[in-house]
Amino acid sequence: MTVLKRIPTCVILTVNLLALSLCLMLLLPSSPALAADRVSDEYLTGYVASILERDLHWERNSYTLKIVNGVATVTLFKDDPLRREAADKQLRTIDGLQKVSIRVKPADTAKPGAISRVTGITGETEGFPTGDLFRPLLADPKQPQFFVTMGRFSTPGIRYTMASVGFGETFGLYRFFGSREGDGLQLSVEGALFAQFNMSTPSHDLINADYTIGIPVTYRHGDDSLRFRVYHQSSHLGDEFLLSGTAPKRVNLSYEALELIYSREWRGLRVYGGGEYLIHKEPAELRPMIAHWGVEYRYSDPILLGGRPIAGVDMKSLQEHKWAIDISAKAGLEFGSPSLGHRSLRIMAEWYKGFDPRGQFYNRKVEYYGLGVSLGF
Numbered sequence: 001m002t003v004l005k006r007i008p009t010c011v012i013l014t015v016n017l018l019a020l021s022l023c024l025m026l027l028l029p030s031s032p033a034l035a036a037d038r039v040s041d042e043y044l045t046g047y048v049a050s051i052l053e054r055d056l057h058w059e060r061n062s063y064t065l066k067i068v069n070g071v072a073t074v075t076l077f078k079d080d081p082l083r084r085e086a087a088d089k090q091l092r093t094i095d096g097l098q099k100v101s102i103r104v105k106p107a108d109t110a111k112p113g114a115i116s117r118v119t120g121i122t123g124e125t126e127g128f129p130t131g132d133l134f135r136p137l138l139a140d141p142k143q144p145q146f147f148v149t150m151g152r153f154s155t156p157g158i159r160y161t162m163a164s165v166g167f168g169e170t171f172g173l174y175r176f177f178g179s180r181e182g183d184g185l186q187l188s189v190e191g192a193l194f195a196q197f198n199m200s201t202p203s204h205d206l207i208n209a210d211y212t213i214g215i216p217v218t219y220r221h222g223d224d225s226l227r228f229r230v231y232h233q234s235s236h237l238g239d240e241f242l243l244s245g246t247a248p249k250r251v252n253l254s255y256e257a258l259e260l261i262y263s264r265e266w267r268g269l270r271v272y273g274g275g276e277y278l279i280h281k282e283p284a285e286l287r288p289m290i291a292h293w294g295v296e297y298r299y300s301d302p303i304l305l306g307g308r309p310i311a312g313v314d315m316k317s318l319q320e321h322k323w324a325i326d327i328s329a330k331a332g333l334e335f336g337s338p339s340l341g342h343r344s345l346r347i348m349a350e351w352y353k354g355f356d357p358r359g360q361f362y363n364r365k366v367e368y369y370g371l372g373v374s375l376g377f
Contacts (some may be wrong), residue, residue, distance in 0.1 A: 039096030040153045048072055048091060053342075056087055060130055061182050070098035077181045079104040107294070120178040120221050124203055131341020133186050134218035134227040135264065136170075136376065137272070138296045138312030139330040139350075141357045144168030144192035144212065149350065150199075151370015160200035162368060163268045164209075168192025170216065182340070182377040185219050190231075196358060198241070206238030208359035223266060227274075229259040235359035251360035255281035261292060270296040287319035298338060307333030310346065318355070326354025333347065336376075344376040 013216045045067045052058040052065070052074070065284040072091065076084065084102045091100045137143045145168055153162035170190040180183040195209040214231025242250070261274035273293035278286060296312040303309060311331035316324045332348030351369040356362055 010304065026349050039070070039281050041069065044070065044072070044094070044096055047094065048074075048097075051090060051094075052087060056090065058081070058083065058087075058179075059337075059339045061339070067097075070096060072097055072100045073267055074100070074102045075103065076104045082325075086124065095174050119126070119185070119219075120180065120183050121176050122179055124177040126175045126177065127173070129172040129186060129341075132170050132172060132188060132216075132218055133175075133182075133220035133340070134216070134225045134261075135263075135265075135270070135340060137294065137314060137330045138310060139294060139303065139314035141314075141352065142192075142194065142210075142212070144170060144190045145374050145376065147372055147374035149370050149372030149374075151350070153366065153368040155356070155364055155366045162370070163197045163199050163204070164194070164370075164372070165197075166192060166194045166374075168194075168212070180222065183220050183222065190214050190216055190229075194358065201240075201244070203240055205240035205244060207236055207241045207321075208235060208361070212234045212360055223264060225265075226265045227261045227263075229257070230256070231259065232256045239362065246358075247357065252282055253360045254313050255279075257290075259292075268298045270298075281290070289319040291317040291323070298334070300338070303333075304327070304333060307335050308338065308348070310334045316357075321355050324355065326352075326357065327377060328352045328354075328357075330372075342376075346374045348372055348374070 033163075045065060048067065049065055052063065053060055062077055066073045074087065079285040088102050089098060091097065091102075136145060145166055147164075147166045149164040151162060151164075153160055168191055170188050172186055172188045172227075175184050175186040187353075188330055191211075191213045193209060193211055196207045198205045210233060212231055212233045214229050216227055216229040216231075218228075220227045227235060232255070255278045257276045259274065259276045261272055263270060263272040271294075273291075275292055276290040278288040278290075281288065291376050292315070294312060297310070299309040301308065308332065309331075312329070314328040316326045320327075328350070330348045330350040332346060334344055334346045336342060336344035338344070349369070349371050351367075354365065354369045356364050356366045
């Protein structure tokens, strides 16, 4: 008692209040709003998107998602009551979400303008969209993508095992949505590196590397799509190849080009065609016109370990080569989602015959075949 009498009354009251507060904190459940503050909107956005696309199999371009302060708003472009009900039930179990609202994009009852009637473009936009509106060309050797191929290469007097690698992708910057799901107009930026190695040499010599960077504008309206692209390419020989004593006289191949390709899809079949025009080139005597066309087929049902059969033939004809036709053919299996903007893996056999599409060797005829793996994002 003597010790307690020496402690000031205000200190005793403070200790009692702290003890009471601690007991209340332990006995009462924490507020949901406080728990939500510990989970960021960015984390919730990624988590909700993964549930919608991976678990519920929603297509990435079939909805928009916004989460602000733990409140999620999901907008469907086309009404599907069963999908809405399943999503609502599953999303409400996520810790940190304060509220879930799933709505359907209302029909535009206003009279559209002339441009909107023709193009189908609405006023809705999105920055940094996923995927692209123009499906990547399956068999084009210069399509920006991640891949590795091993095969047999031959040109008059030369034969060796060749490894080809590619690193590249198209990154969406801005999209104007169309009136139908999957339609729209998109501005992107793309870059790629394509390199070839002679695997028959002791040090696996780097033969050539091509670098491309471009700005594509893509458009889709139903089964029709377009790609207009301005891009630059430069080519560089490998140092080991230059020191081998077998390298030809170096040509500094570099150019900028305009490209326009139209594509039409019908069920699993796709045809496309267009061309390019070199607007600035080195060597200066390069003839500028290129014709480009092809056909692709994608089977919708899996046949082996979840893989779907795919095949494509891509053809180019250059004015520089007096319009001789270069043929690239690929066929194999695709794993993952077939929808645009979703990840996939392709295993394909390939064959090419024509003028070399790589670097300064553009004036020599080559043939190669092999097996490759490519990734799509």
